[in-house]
Each structure stands twice: as structure tokens, then as C-alpha cells.
Amino acid sequence: GEDVEQSLFLSVREGDSSVINCTYTDSSSTYLYWYKQEPGAGLQLLTYIFSNMDMKQDQRLTVLLNKKDKHLSLRIADTQTGDSAIYFCAESMGTDKLIFGTGTRLQVFP
Amino acid sequence: GAVVSQHPSWVICKSGTSVKIECRSLDFQATTMFWYRQFPKQSLMLMATSNEGSKATYEQGVEKDKFLINHASLTLSTLTVTSAHPEDSSFYICSARNGVNTEAFFGQGTRLTVV
Numbered sequence: 335g336e337d338v339e340q341s342l343f344l345s346v347r348e349g350d351s352s353v354i355n356c357t358y359t360d361s362s363s364t365y366l367y368w369y370k371q372e373p374g375a376g377l378q379l380l381t382y383i384f385s386n387m388d389m390k391q392d393q394r395l396t397v398l399l400n401k402k403d404k405h406l407s408l409r410i411a412d413t414q415t416g417d418s419a420i421y422f423c424a425e426s427m428g429t430d431k432l433i434f435g436t437g438t439r440l441q442v443f444p
Numbered sequence: 445g446a447v448v449s450q451h452p453s454w455v456i457c458k459s460g461t462s463v464k465i466e467c468r469s470l471d472f473q474a475t476t477m478f479w480y481r482q483f484p485k486q487s488l489m490l491m492a493t494s495n496e497g498s499k500a501t502y503e504q505g506v507e508k509d510k511f512l513i514n515h516a517s518l519t520l521s522t523l524t525v526t527s528a529h530p531e532d533s534s535f536y537i538c539s540a541r542n543g544v545n546t547e548a549f550f551g552q553g554t555r556l557t558v559v
Contacts, residue, residue, distance in 0.1 A: 338487075369550075374553070374555070376448070376539075376550035376553045378550070379547055379549075431493070432490065432548070433490075434487045436486065437485075
């Protein structure tokens with residue numbers, strides 16, 4: 335079956351790097367995504383990676399994909415207080431259906 | 445990015461009444477819209493997928509007579525929670541996309557509280 339797991343909580347100091355991890359079980363995933371959800375709001379797509387890629391960098395965001403271990407990570411460099419939110423990873427198998435992880439609440443303190 | 449608007453942002457209703465939530469794509473045509481439900485501190489659960497002009501496809505365990513979805517135009521989908529009960533209280537989020545393998549844009553969500 336499809337299952338996507340994340341650690342529930344991460345706390346970092348402002349200016350440090352944050353690394354949010356995600357594991358998934360379905361090896362047929364074609365795209366993997368990272369979404370950000372601020373309190374009481376919908377989801378904002380941050381970045382995505384195609385399954386045949388190992389890494390993708392977009393400004394402060396770096397996505398690493400280890401397909402063998404089915405492990406995805408999102409690194410946020412120079413974390414700011416505005417980065418405090420819940421981060422969801424999600425996978426799709428080329429269909430319309432997105433399977434979301436459990437979400438990681440990132441708290442950034444000064 | 446494109447804008448998807450949900451209305452209302454929050455609603456409180458009495459048990460037994462029905463509530464309609466609208467999801468609109470403001471600057472693009474949404475061939476497909478998705479409805480999700482999010483419980484507190486939990487992930488999003490896909491409820492159903494709707495294509496314009498077709499009946500919605502519901503995920504396993506989601507009652508289609510309870511959660512009525514209509515996608516009558518390329519810019520509007522509605523979710524009606526019929527005969528709402530307190531256990532239906534949740535955060536409902538829609539997303540919309542134009543085409544296959546394109547980015548899905550999310551609405552800001554609707555918090556439903558049934559009292």
C-alpha cells in the first residue's frame with residue numbers, strides 16, 4: 335500500500351539549516367513534492383523532484399532523493415522565522431492522486 | 445502561481461443541516477479539482493477527484509451521498525456536506541489543475557465546525 339511518513343516536529347534556531355525527512359513505500363512514484371502550510375491556510379507548492387533525479391536545488395531549498403532507500407529530504411538553508419509552518423511531502427504515481435505525508439511542524443526560534 | 449479561492453473560509457452550522465463549500469479557479473480553467481479533508485495535526489486525506497462535466501470519483505471509505513461534489517464548470521467545484529454531524533467538523537481543502545501532470549494549486553481551506 336501507499337504510506338508516506340515524516341517526523342512530527344523540528345525546532346531550529348534562526349539562521350541555521352533545517353532538514354525535514356520523509357520516507358515513502360511505493361517505489362513506482364514518479365514525482366515527489368514538498369508543500370508548505372501556514373496556519374489556517376491551504377498548501378503552497380515549494381518544490382518537486384522527478385523520481386529519476388537525485389538532487390534539486392532552488393535558492394534556499396535543496397531536495398535530496400534516495401530512491402533505493404525511498405527517502406526524501408528537504409533542506410532549508412539560513413532558516414528564517416517566516417519559514418515556520420507545517421511541511422508536507424507528497425508522492426504521485428503519474429496519476430492525479432497525491433499521497434501526503436503526515437506533516438512536519440517546523441518551528442524557528444530567534 | 446495561479447489562484448484558487450475557497451468560500452467560505454470558515455463556517456459553523458447546526459447538526460443536521462447541509463453546508464456548501466465552493467472552490468473556484470480564478471485565472472485558469474481547472475479540468476480537474478480535488479477535495480481533501482484534514483484532521484487536526486494530521487495529513488490531508490483525498491476525498492474525491494472531479495473532472496468538469498463528469499461524476500466525481502470518490503476514494504474508498506468516503507460516502508458520496510454524504511459529501512456531494514459538483515464540478516459544473518471549468519472554474520467552479522462545490523462540496524456539499526449533507527446532514528452534517530459534529531464528526532464532520534474538519535478543515536476541507538480543494539485543489540485544482542489544468543491538464544495532467546501539471547501543478548495543482550490549493551485553496552486556502554474551509555474550516556467547518558458542526559455544533
